Amino acid sequence: MSVHEDAGERRARAGRPRDPRLDEAVVAATLQLLAEEGYAQLTVERIAARAGVGKASLYRRWPDRVSIVLEAVSRNPERPSAPDTGSLRGDALTYLRTLVCYRSLHFDAISAISGEALSDERFGDAFRAGMTEPTIAGLRVILERAVERGELPAGTDVALLSSVPPALLLAQRLVAGRHPDEAFAERIVDQFFSPAGELPAPDPVDPDESELP
Amino acid sequence: MSVHEDAGERRARAGRPRDPRLDEAVVAATLQLLAEEGYAQLTVERIAARAGVGKASLYRRWPDRVSIVLEAVSRNPERPSAPDTGSLRGDALTYLRTLVCYRSLHFDAISAISGEALSDERFGDAFRAGMTEPTIAGLRVILERAVERGELPAGTDVALLSSVPPALLLAQRLVAGRHPDEAFAERIVDQFFSPAGELPAPDPVDPDESELP
């Protein structure tokens, strides 16, 4: 390390360092509360209490309540991979099955702030970064492979089609009030990610009576 | 004083009647504030101020803040009809074009409460009643006609397919941050409501660079 070490860096090391476990505890508590009671009921004091942390430790890390929430819902490093199974149907099924088994806590938390994306740009960014972008990116790869293989026609609107599953999963959660399951993932695959002629036999379950909106 | 007169009614008629214009002003103010600043920023005092009304007049009509919001977002009797143009593509195009020209204020207001549907049953009901159900009902009719006509295979998941447009419209609004337009409606129709073989020429706009999520 250079002897001309930056004074700011040296200074940054002075004093007791922040406990990184608190970051985790706060993020976890925020996601729990968001998922359990919604954004409107979320208070800083309850986050602090749930995390077993003082309010000052929150405000040392984030400037306000909104920033805490944004960090919590944006922390989504895991993204399902898009393995090449050889067919569109296989790829999509693998991918969406993994997705619906995804951490439902994070899914609910980010759904709880969806409405705020309308009025606050930062929520929009967090929503995209935590929810739609990682989901869509994988689907896009799968769909492009399918177009190359000829399973889908060249004119297929890949961008639109790849946005359907996250939109349906969100709507399913908001409208039906329960977490999308593997059966729902399969239903999506059957309808939208199966090349024509490969449609399976009609679902024995009467779709009109399903809980779909 | 007639003894035949119902005491309850007489009592209800006694004194100065409520000014019905205040109801409208409150509902309008609530929808504006919801659309502009989101549910989290919505306060009773700001509703009252925007409507030019005293807080007591709000609490005389509704028991609490949630009820005000629910009434405001539920006031949406208008539902686009589903005229029979003779083809799935024509029906869907007519229907969705009408839908995207829908009152955007109401659309935004109801989107703003979508996240609360997760944690509060009443918001879920209002969201369904105001957003998804009226939209889906029309589409269902259209799709069932298309199945009868043979434009869609018998195994088509009508319930799932009819839920795609509202889900995409909501996601488009939340993710792209702007109102869906007629072009977006056409894109949906092209991809999902055109019988195989009737797909139009590929869209000159590169879909990868569109603002779709």
Added chain:
Amino acid sequence: MSVHEDAGERRARAGRPRDPRLDEAVVAATLQLLAEEGYAQLTVERIAARAGVGKASLYRRWPDRVSIVLEAVSRNPERPSAPDTGSLRGDALTYLRTLVCYRSLHFDAISAISGEALSDERFGDAFRAGMTEPTIAGLRVILERAVERGELPAGTDVALLSSVPPALLLAQRLVAGRHPDEAFAERIVDQFFSPAGELPAPDPVDPDESELP
């Protein structure tokens, strides 16, 4: 009142008027807490709790904690009168006896803020207005009568002499830790407000062992 009535005044009458009992409750609670636990331990939340009042009602009336305290200790409308008994000794005895029987709560409260008078002009003003000025004013009258009568020499430093009792009462409270009583008042009168030659027989109590500082 003028017909050109000030709009501000008219406006001041709109809405629910403030409950004057709350003012009293707050002042009483503040004086109690000041006297019981001192200024350093005095918190707004404890004042509010003791008075059975919301914090907002405090901040509606006063801008901050200091102002609440200042109002409480400045509320001292009662001032002992200075009746003319015909002699300096009689006047002073009557006056000081009344004084030591004075509301000890208020006496303690104002003593508790004495130190703040050093650093904050407002506390100095409140201290003067609530403690020294009303006490001294009466003594001054008594002393001036005594000079006229010839009971005190013409060169008597009336201002200095009239400031002795409040100073001694304060010091007695702070140093001895108990309220000055009638015996203490009599001791002051004997020493400072009895014309030469009228001194009573030496006090049987050994003054060296008294609790005087």
Added chain:
Amino acid sequence: MSVHEDAGERRARAGRPRDPRLDEAVVAATLQLLAEEGYAQLTVERIAARAGVGKASLYRRWPDRVSIVLEAVSRNPERPSAPDTGSLRGDALTYLRTLVCYRSLHFDAISAISGEALSDERFGDAFRAGMTEPTIAGLRVILERAVERGELPAGTDVALLSSVPPALLLAQRLVAGRHPDEAFAERIVDQFFSPAGELPAPDPVDPDESELP
């Protein structure tokens, strides 16, 4: 290692010894802040900042904030002596003139905690030890000499009379807002420490317009 050596002492000597200059810096900073801004505004962090010291160094030396203040105001070993000039007037004048030239910083600091003496025994002790007792002790000697000389009558309330100057000096500081000066000391001597018949000519300054309370 000698077995005779006290383990506690050895332990006490181990490691780096405390820097005694920090003690001084802290005491000085505390007295300054007390005098400048009062006890209520005194915070440990401001003491540390003013002294250029870390908070831990304070809490290594004293258990809490109160203890710091008590040590600071108790560090006052100097006490004016009471030289025998041969007359009450001369003794008192010498003594009180010295007193008013006293370190005004310490005088203010200890005055600032006077109010806390009411509610906290430790402050009462410190106040007595630092303010009234050393002052009164000297005056008592002077007054007892005067009684022996016959300058004061045998019935004189020495305890009461000796408590007058510190009480007046404190009151003068708190009420008038400025430090007592030599003129004030002389005024006290003229009124209370001059044998009858030895009163000087009336003060040319109109006492009614003086700043005395």
Added chain:
DNA sequence: GTCTAACCGAGACGGTACGTCCTGTCTTAGT
């Protein structure tokens, strides 16, 4: 000359009070 234990500044930690703002209720005066 190490070794080592207590020192030092800095600052994070849980907790409490500040003064502000909003909720849902209430109490005025006026329509």
Added chain:
DNA sequence: ACTAAGACAGGACGTACCGTCTCGGTTAGAC
């Protein structure tokens, strides 16, 4: 009986300080 205005108790906001703790680094005395 309605209206606007606004006071009321209660509670969350974001800030500042308390007394404790933990970090990297310093400094005397013991070995």
